[in-house]
Amino acid sequence: MSADRPTTAPADSHDVIRVGGARVNNLKDVSVELPKRRLTAFTGVSGSGKSSLVFGTIAAESQRLINETYSAFVQGFMPTLARPDVDVLDGITTAIIVDQERIGANPRSTVGTVTDANAMLRILFSKLGDPHVGSPNAYSFNVPTVSGGGAIKVQRGKQTKAVRRSFEQLGGMCPRCEGMGTVSDIDLSEIYDADKSLSGGALKVPGYSMDGWYGRIFAGSGYFDMDKPVGRFSDRELDDLLYREATKIKVEGINLTYEGIIPKITKSMLSKDIDSVQPHVRAFIERAVTSTTCPECDGTRLAEHARNSRIGGVSIADACRMQISDLADWVAGLDEPTVAPLIEKLHAALESFVEIGLGYLSLERPTGTLSGGEAQRTKMVRHLGSSLTDITYVFDEPTVGLHPHDIARMNALLLRLRDKGNTVLVVEHKPEAIVIADHVVDLGPGAGSLGGEICFEGTVEQLAASDTLTGRHLHDRARLKDSVRTPSGFLEIRDATTNNLRHVDVDIPLGVLAVITGVAGSGKSSLIHGSLPADADAVSIDQTAIRGSRRSNPATYTGLLDAIRKTFAKVNGVKPALFSPNSDGACPNCKGAGVIYTDLATMAGVATPCEVCEGKRFDAAVLDYRVDGRDISEVLAMSVDTALEFFDDGDARTPAAHKILKRLSDVGLGYLTLGQPLTTLSGGERQRIKLAIAMTEKAGVYILDEPTTGLHLADVEQLLGLLDALVEAGRSVIVIEHHQAVMAHADWIVDIGPGAGDDGGRVVFEGTPRDLVASASTLTGRHLAEYVG
Ligand code: ADP
Ligand code: ADP
Ligand code: ZN
Ligand code: ZN
Numbered sequence: 046m047s048a049d050r051p052t053t054a055p056a057d058s059h060d061v062i063r064v065g066g067a068r069v070n071n072l073k074d075v076s077v078e079l080p081k082r083r084l085t086a087f088t089g090v091s092g093s094g095k096s097s098l099v100f101g102t103i104a105a106e107s108q109r110l111i112n113e114t115y116s117a118f119v120q121g122f123m124p125t126l127a128r129p130d131v132d133v134l135d136g137i138t139t140a141i142i143v144d145q146e147r148i149g150a151n152p153r154s155t156v157g158t159v160t161d162a163n164a165m166l167r168i169l170f171s172k173l174g175d176p177h178v179g180s181p182n183a184y185s186f187n188v189p190t191v192s193g194g195g196a197i198k199v200q201r202g203k204q205t206k207a208v209r210r211s212f213e214q215l216g217g218m219c220p221r222c223e224g225m226g227t228v229s230d231i232d233l234s235e236i237y238d239a240d241k242s243l244s245g246g247a248l249k250v251p252g253y254s255m256d257g258w259y260g261r262i263f264a265g266s267g268y269f270d271m272d273k274p275v276g277r278f279s280d281r282e283l284d285d286l287l288y289r290e291a292t293k294i295k296v297e298g299i300n301l302t303y304e305g306i307i308p309k310i311t312k313s314m315l316s317k318d319i320d321s322v323q324p325h326v327r328a329f330i331e332r333a334v335t336s337t338t339c340p341e342c343d344g345t346r347l348a349e350h351a352r353n354s355r356i357g358g359v360s361i362a363d364a365c366r367m368q369i370s371d372l373a374d375w376v377a378g379l380d381e382p383t384v385a386p387l388i389e390k391l392h393a394a395l396e397s398f399v400e401i402g403l404g405y406l407s408l409e410r411p412t413g414t415l416s417g418g419e420a421q422r423t424k425m426v427r428h429l430g431s432s433l434t435d436i437t438y439v440f441d442e443p444t445v446g447l448h449p450h451d452i453a454r455m456n457a458l459l460l461r462l463r464d465k466g467n468t469v470l471v472v473e474h475k476p477e478a479i480v481i482a483d484h485v486v487d488l489g490p491g492a493g494s495l496g497g498e499i500c501f502e503g504t505v506e507q508l509a510a511s512d513t514l515t516g517r518h519l520h521d522r523a524r525l526k527d528s529v530r531t532p533s534g535f536l537e538i539r540d541a542t543t544n545n546l547r548h549v550d551v552d553i554p555l556g557v558l559a560v561i562t563g564v565a566g567s568g569k570s571s572l573i574h575g576s577l578p579a580d581a582d583a584v585s586i587d588q589t590a591i592r593g594s595r596r597s598n599p600a601t602y603t604g605l606l607d608a609i610r611k612t613f614a615k616v617n618g619v620k621p622a623l624f625s626p627n628s629d630g631a632c633p634n635c636k637g638a639g640v641i642y643t644d645l646a647t648m649a650g651v652a653t654p655c656e657v658c659e660g661k662r663f664d665a666a667v668l669d670y671r672v673d674g675r676d677i678s679e680v681l682a683m684s685v686d687t688a689l690e691f692f693d694d695g696d697a698r699t700p701a702a703h704k705i706l707k708r709l710s711d712v713g714l715g716y717l718t719l720g721q722p723l724t725t726l727s728g729g730e731r732q733r734i735k736l737a738i739a740m741t742e743k744a745g746v747y748i749l750d751e752p753t754t755g756l757h758l759a760d761v762e763q764l765l766g767l768l769d770a771l772v773e774a775g776r777s778v779i780v781i782e783h784h785q786a787v788m789a790h791a792d793w794i795v796d797i798g799p800g801a802g803d804d805g806g807r808v809v810f811e812g813t814p815r816d817l818v819a820s821a822s823t824l825t826g827r828h829l830a831e832y833v834g
Contacts (some may be wrong), residue, residue, distance in 0.1 A: 062103065062437070062468065065133030069105075070097040071497035075529075077486055078502075080236065081136065082435075084459060084469040086482035088508075088515045090757040091715035091729065093494030095472045096441070100142065102129045103470070104439045107140035140437040141425045145417035145445060145728060149295045149794070152225060153187055154406075156415070157408030160426050161685065162398075165391040166408070169376075170361045172384050174354035184361050186217030186224035207693030217351035222339035226269055226346040236287070236306060236335035247275045249658035250310060250330050279691045319491055345409070346545035357379070362409075368802045369395055370404030397429045401458060401777045402451040405545075405802025409589040417588060417728050417754075418446025418565070422455075429458065434466035441727075443471060444478045445754050448564040448783050449828040455480045474757055475784075476519050480505050493684045493716030518758035523789035525815050530557040530772065530792045536581055543575030545806040548607075554812075555746070557792035558768055562782065562825045563809075566801030570780045573748055583746035583779075586735045589654065590730035596627060596638060600681060600719040603709065603738055608701035612692075613677055617670040630667040632658035681720035682755030685709045688719060708737040711767060713760050729755025736767075746777045753784040765790050786831040788825070789814055796825045 060081055067075040070092050079085050087095040106129050140585065148159055157163035167181040176183075182188045206480060218224040240245035242254055243263055253259050255271075264271050269278070278286065289305035313332065338344040345352060345362035355727050356379070364372055373395035379388055398404055401422045406415075415423060421443060428438065444452050456478060463483075465470045473479050485508045489502035500513045508516045533556030541549040552630040553559055561569045576581060591602065600606040606625070614621040631637030635655035639662040654660040660807040661668065661678040668676040673691070683691060689706045692699040709717065710735040717726075726734070728777055732752060739747065740778050749768075753761050761784060768778050772792075788794060794817050796810035809823045817826045818833060 047754070051762040054174070060136075062136040063133060064098070064102060064131060066530070067098060067102045067129070067131040069101040069129050069131065070094065071493055072097050072102070073497040075497065076133075077214075077499055077501055079468070079470070079486070080484055081138075081468045082463065082466055083483040084463045084471065084481065085486060086479045087470065087472045087486050087488065088474070088479060088757075089488035089496065089758055090492050090514065091713065091727075091755050093488040093490075093496035093757075095488050096727070098142075098486075098488065099439055099470055099472055100441070102131050102134070103137060104140040104142050104500070105129045106131070106134050107137050107437065110137070111139060126429045138435050138437050141428060141440055142439045143367045143421055143428065144439075144441040145421045147414060147417070148415065148420050148423065149411040152411060152413065154412045155408060156369075156406050156410045156412060156423060157366075158187070159412055159423065160394065160398075161430070162391070162394050162408055163365070165387065165394065166361060166364060169384065169391065170354060170356065172387075173379075173381060174361075175356070177353055178350045178354050182216050184217045184347070184351045186218050186226075186351075189218050189223075204573075205510075217348050219339060219342035219346055219348050223340035224346045226339055226342065227336045228339050229334050229336050232333050232335055232604070233287075233305060235329070237275045240274055242272045242274050243269060244271040245274075248306070249329075249413050250306060250333075251326050255619070261296055262294070262301055262303055265301075266294050268303070313329075365409040366407055368404065369406055369408065370802070371406075372408070373399060373656065390428070394426070394430060397426050400454060401425060401429075402447060402565055402801070404453055405800075405805070416446055416570070418444075421445070428462070432465075435468075437468040437470065438462055440471045442468070442473060442754065444473065444475050444783075446565050446751065446783070448811065448833075449477060449785065450563070450564055450824045452477045474755070476521070476758070479508075479515075479519065482796070485515075487511075487513050489514060491716070495716070514759050515757070521758055521786070523786040523820065523833055525789055526792075529813050529815075532557050532793070533777075536578060536777075536805065538572065538576050538578070541572060541576035544571040545802055546571050546576065547806040549576070549806070549808055551597065551795060551808050552780060553795065554793045556775070557777065558772050558790065559777070559779045559793045559795065560782050560788055560791035561779065561795050561797065562788060563797035563805065564801050564824065567797040567799075567805035569797050571806075572795075572797060573779060573781060574750075577746075577748075581746055582744055583748055584739050584742060584744040585748040585750075586732055586739050586752075588732045591723050591731055591735070597723045598681075598720045599685070599709065599714075599717055599723070599734060601627075602723060602734065603705050605702060605705045605719065608699065608705065609677070609680060612668060612699050612702065613672055616672050623667055623670070624663075626662040628676075630663050632662055632664055634658065637662050678720075681718075683719055684715065685717050685719065685810040686715035689715070705737075708740060709734070710741075713756065713763055717728045727755050740771065743778070746779060747771060751778045751782060751784075752780060753782065753787060758786075761786050785829055788817075788829055789833055794825075796823050798823060798825075 051134065062079040062081060065076045073329045087099055089095055109128060132739070148154065167184040170184050171179065193228060193390070222228050235249055237247045237249060246255065255263065265588060269282050285305065287307050288307050289303065290308065291302050291304040294301055294303045314330060342352065347362050354359055354360065359371045359375065364375070367375065373392060376388060376392045376395060381388065403419065403422050406419070408460050412420065412423070421441070424543060443455055443632065447455055452475065459471065460481065461471055471482070482505055485501065485503060485505055489496050489498065489500045489506065501508055501511050501516065509519045510516065532554030534715055535552040535554055538549060538551050538553065543655060561573055574585065591597070600609065610621040610624040620627050626637035632655060633659060634657035635641055639655055639658065639660045641653050641655055663678055668677065668678060675691070680688065680691070689703070689710055692702045692706065709715070714730065714733050714737070717730065732749070732754070736749070752764060756764060765787065768780070771778050791814050794810065794812065794814055795808060796817065798805050798807065798809040810817055810820070810826065816827065818830045821827050821830055
């Protein structure tokens with residue numbers, strides 16, 4: 046065993062997970078012991094190092110050790126995980142990470158397919174469905190349907206041969222949409238302008254300029270009158286223009302291929318990963334390709350035989366479309382002794398959705414449309430039924446997206462996982478969730494280089510009595526404001542029916558801080574994201590991934606790098622492009638990426654640091670140019686707050702850089718490293734970066750979705766100050782929130798409910814927080830009354 050491995054386990058390792066000398070990211074040689082089979086909460090301001098310890102050190106090492114147990118052959122296909130920078134790590138068990146990452150963007154994955162629910166439902170229909178159509182696969186939209194009595198046509202080169210398939214292989218995929226539930230249509234008005242001729246520039250597809258080669262191919266093909274408006278083309282001409290198969294033609298003595306526009310762009314643009322094409326091509330695709338519900342299966346993704354087989358009048362498509370809480374009742378009502386154990390198991394799985402506060406979802410819901418919190422809870426369902434023990438479960442703010450009313454249920458589930466003999470590690474900010482912990486580890490005291498230390502370990506009672514920032518804020522109570530602002534106008538929403546909304550009429554006040562509340566799934570997002578009037582001039586600042594390359598970082602994304610480059614250029618008398626890791630100044634070996642990517646066919650790419658620039662991304666010559674003694678890579682390694690001091694040197698050299706840095710610091714990102722890849726930011730951090738940029742825009746209405754995600758109690762006050770500043774500057778702020786300090790601070794509250802899904806979708810209260818508390822007529826009102834009481 047090499048010297049840099051963690052030392053072997055001491056005698057007491059079966060009772061604790063022991064971490065010694067952890068230095069991942071900002072951790073300062075951290076040592077800590079975590080009791081096994083207990084629930085430990087990790088607290089501290091954002092950027093203090095909670096994720097670096099829990100995910101970056103403990104979970105990462107567990108995953109690496111699991112990978113090491115595979116044979117060398119299998120390991121050859123897996124990404125090589127670097128050992129986290131830690132001296133001692135023992136007592137760890139298999140870690141399962143239940144985080145807020147979206148569950149794959151695979152359009153074939155639904156809530157039903159990623160849990161066991163669909164599989165069990167298919168077995169149920171294969172046993173009880175009438176007419177009886179076969180095996181479970183006959184109900185699967187991910188298995189191709191075999192037509193013509195079990196014969197399938199297989200294309201091999203130019204030969205087509207019929208292959209017999211056994212009955213068991215009969216799939217359930219809708220043949221028209223191949224199980225996608227939607228079909229794509231190309232909007233021809235985005236392909237050509239019918240009033241113009243080809244030579245007059247009728248084609249609107251990027252790259253199809255008649256001045257270049259295409260013009261010569263089109264003219265030389267002899268298929269068209271180049272000067273006739275396309276709207277007056279004969280059927281034959283239009284067919285050749287749009288659909289003609291690849292045909293060899295001779296133009297100006299050269300052999301060329303002519304192919305209709307639709308097959309051509311299908312191959313060259315539409316079949317590519319949308320994120321890999323150039324921005325102007327992506328914009329064209331987004332305009333030209335529309336997707337509509339498949340007319341054959343009505344979006345159910347299923348073939349006819351699967352749709353028509355029923356149990357008591359209910360098809361599998363109907364079942365997947367039901368709200369899960371209703372489906373659970375339907376399953377419980379089935380009286381069929383032959384399959385009693387299956388019914389019981391399916392019912393238990395569906396009930397765990399209800400328990401976890403997801404009863405309003407349906408099994409057919411694509412996982413790509415779930416919010417971060419919903420995705421995390423869906424993953425949790427997969428583990429609740431598991432009988433494995435001695436697992437280390439790692440959660441990232443499991444209460445995200447949950448109303449105070451739902452938190453008690455989430456707490457009960459976390460404790461149930463613990464009581465089955467598992468170790469539960471939870472990163473949390475909400476006091477209601479922290480208080481159930483057996484053990485608390487508080488990181489800090491600050492963020493980034495000002496954090497990375499253990500400030501406290503012990504029980505919740507000890508934490509509350511401790512002189513830590515978390516301890517001092519643990520029993521914070523908000524006060525209702527004495528007066529609220531007067532609206533400057535209203536956004537009128539009329540007859541909103543998006544998703545579960547029941548013909549909602551509501552006026553959202555402008556020029557104030559308006560907060561939208563309600564239990565998860567009640568319809569808050571449907572109201573705000575789906576129903577605002579089109580002319581509302583609103584910007585939505587959400588937590589979704591930021592589009593960009595693997596090289597994007599806070600500096601490039603905010604425009605800060607431009608300002609810094611200009612400073613470097615001016616001081617050194619050279620051109621700014623030299624200081625861009627994406628152009629002239631790039632390290633020639635890694636082309637400015639800092640790492641070398643090895644893309645494997647089956648796995649995510651593996652990145653290893655570039656040996657030439659040692660990850661600095663720049664050509665060595667560029668690093669000779671300095672500003673105040675620092676080179677460009679040293680500046681990009683600074684945190685926002687450090688850079689703020691560096692560029693605040695009193696001379697008027699850097700006002701642009703200073704302004705951007707100040708805004709990043711104002712939104713609570715002072716600890717963020719300028720060159721940190723955007724892909725490593727959390728959802729909450731992404732939202733705050735977007736907020737920093739949006740604050741400079743001229744939009745009238747700002748919409749934020751749970752902006753307190755990832756924020757420590759102490760940071761919430763800063764956020765409220767920022768929202769107040771926006772309102773004072775004449776903007777309107779609409780916030781979807783569960784955090785009671787934000788509710789108490791609102792000028793106006795719109796409460797949606799009373800329940801989730803079919804049981805929600807109505808406005809149950811609108812008015813000031815004070816009136817909400819006084820009337821205590823809704824769940825939100827009763828919880829808020831307790832909080833401010
Ligand atoms: P928390 O979970 O408490 O919010 P993190 O562990 O995410 O804090 O971050 C701690 C520090 O490490 C911060 O300064 C953050 O910017 C930095 N950091 C986190 N992830 C990375 C990364 N992948 N690369 C470089 N720095 C990182
Ligand atoms: P909230 O924001 O209050 O958590 P949502 O507006 O997200 O609630 O959801 C309200 C209802 O609409 C729920 O029943 C949910 O399942 C449904 N819903 C939300 N988004 C979609 C979607 N993209 N497709 C289908 N149903 C959806
Ligand atoms: Zn279909
Ligand atoms: Zn390099």
